[in-house]
Amino acid sequence: MLGPGKAELLELIARTGSISQAGRRMGMSYKRAWMLVETLNSIFVEPLVESSRGGASGGGATLTPAGHAVLKHYRELEAHTARAGAAEIEAIRALLKPPSDMSGEK
Amino acid sequence: MLGPGKAELLELIARTGSISQAGRRMGMSYKRAWMLVETLNSIFVEPLVESSRGGASGGGATLTPAGHAVLKHYRELEAHTARAGAAEIEAIRALLKPPSDMSGEK
Structure with missing residues (x-):
């Protein structure tokens, strides 16, 4: 539903106010960034990103309240799970x- | 380094005593199961799986102590992170x- 990539895209849209700028910072095409936003907007009950193409403000994008909520929950999820798993990850590492x-051979 | 697929493969090897049977239960080819085991054995300091092809016992595979340790840490990682993330996952869901x-349209 949501992974590190989409979460970063949401965060960059909130920060830059632009889907294309957010995508560019992640090295993705304008088209791909828009597609991801459309996917996100379609799987949640309410859209996460609101955008206007052109208009007085020259177009732009913002996170909706649902977008901010989802991003916040995701960041908390990451923080909590990282803390909870730190000991085991260290043990495996x-x-x-x-x-x-890099030999990789046995 | 290790994800749900490799962890399941290790668990099934431990349970079946056979790399090919473990792979088959996951719907993977004999070759792919062996390749995954070889990868696992090469990235860890000690091999995780010990296997014999043929021999008196007809061949078979077992987890080494390192294999059991890694699998245990991974299962604990999953349990701890699932618990720690449950509230946020529920909030996003x-x-x-x-x-x-399935409409997906806006």
């Missing part, structure tokens, strides 16, 4: 070969 | 359209 070891 | 609504 401690068993991994160091990243500099 | 409550804002999603019900899954039966």
